[in-house]
Amino acid sequence: xxxxxxxxxxxxxxxxxxxxxxxxxxxxxxxxxxxxxxxxxxxxxxxxxxxxxxxxxxxxxxxxxxxxxxxxxxxxxxxxxxxxxxxxxxxxxxxxxxxxxxxxxxxxxxxxxxx
Amino acid sequence: xxxxxxxxxxxxxxxxxxxxxxxxxxxxxxxxxxxxxxxxxxxxxxxxxxxxxxxxxxxxxxxxxxxxxxxxxxxxxxxxxxxxxxxxxxxxxxxxxxxxxxxxxxxxxxxxx
Numbered sequence: 173x174x175x176x177x178x179x180x181x182x183x184x185x186x187x188x189x190x191x192x193x194x195x196x197x198x199x200x201x202x203x204x205x206x207x208x209x210x211x212x213x214x215x216x217x218x219x220x221x222x223x224x225x226x227x228x229x230x231x232x233x234x235x236x237x238x239x240x241x242x243x244x245x246x247x248x249x250x251x252x253x254x255x256x257x258x259x260x261x262x263x264x265x266x267x268x269x270x271x272x273x274x275x276x277x278x279x280x281x282x283x284x285x286x287x
Numbered sequence: 288x289x290x291x292x293x294x295x296x297x298x299x300x301x302x303x304x305x306x307x308x309x310x311x312x313x314x315x316x317x318x319x320x321x322x323x324x325x326x327x328x329x330x331x332x333x334x335x336x337x338x339x340x341x342x343x344x345x346x347x348x349x350x351x352x353x354x355x356x357x358x359x360x361x362x363x364x365x366x367x368x369x370x371x372x373x374x375x376x377x378x379x380x381x382x383x384x385x386x387x388x389x390x391x392x393x394x395x396x397x398x399x400x
Contacts, residue, residue, distance in 0.1 A: 214390035263330050274319050274380040278330035
């Protein structure tokens with residue numbers, strides 16, 4: 173019974189390269205969220221997706237960042253032309269269709285290091 | 288603008304005693320509050336939540352209290368155990384906001400044996 177899966181767990185990229193982070197939600201969950209945690213800070217919301225739809229991307233930087241959750245396969249967070257400031261832990265969470273509760277279940281995260 | 292704040296970056300407690308972690312918020316639209324626990328190099332783990340229509344929710348050793356008038360919530364852990372040592376985040380959500388969670392900065396709890 174797998175929880176939320178993220179890969180890779182660690183990713184090192186040089187400045188200017190692209191980073192692709194993948195997230196497979198828990199079985200039965202159709203809602204995916206991406207959060208970013210900078211060192212010594214809390215998690216910051218980036219984007220909320222359902223299958224084939226971006227529902228809320230208000231936390232996503234306007235440039236270089238994109239996210240998708242295709243009909244088949246994992247959700248992908250893509251960062252183009254990475255810079256040092258993109259170094260952070262990126263967490264994916266999933267939930268079933270929300271009712272009165274908003275519990276989200278998190279994956280182990282991908283730690284991105286930009287050199 | 289930090290809408291959810293955890294003003295204590297760290298807390299040290301003796302095993303068997305009560306741990307009280309505090310959280311304040313500024314947005315009165317928040318209607319659901321959650322606590323997560325996080326170990327190093329792992330993702331946050333959901334602990335307990337509370338709706339704004341309640342003032343208390345209890346689950347085993349964990350109790351969350353909500354004071355809406357003060358815009359304050361707290362997590363009580365009784366009795367504290369060394370395995371509880373972790374970073375605790377409070378989070379809040381509001382209706383019609385895409386279900387995004389707004390997190391506090393976290394409090395590192397250390398439970399000493």
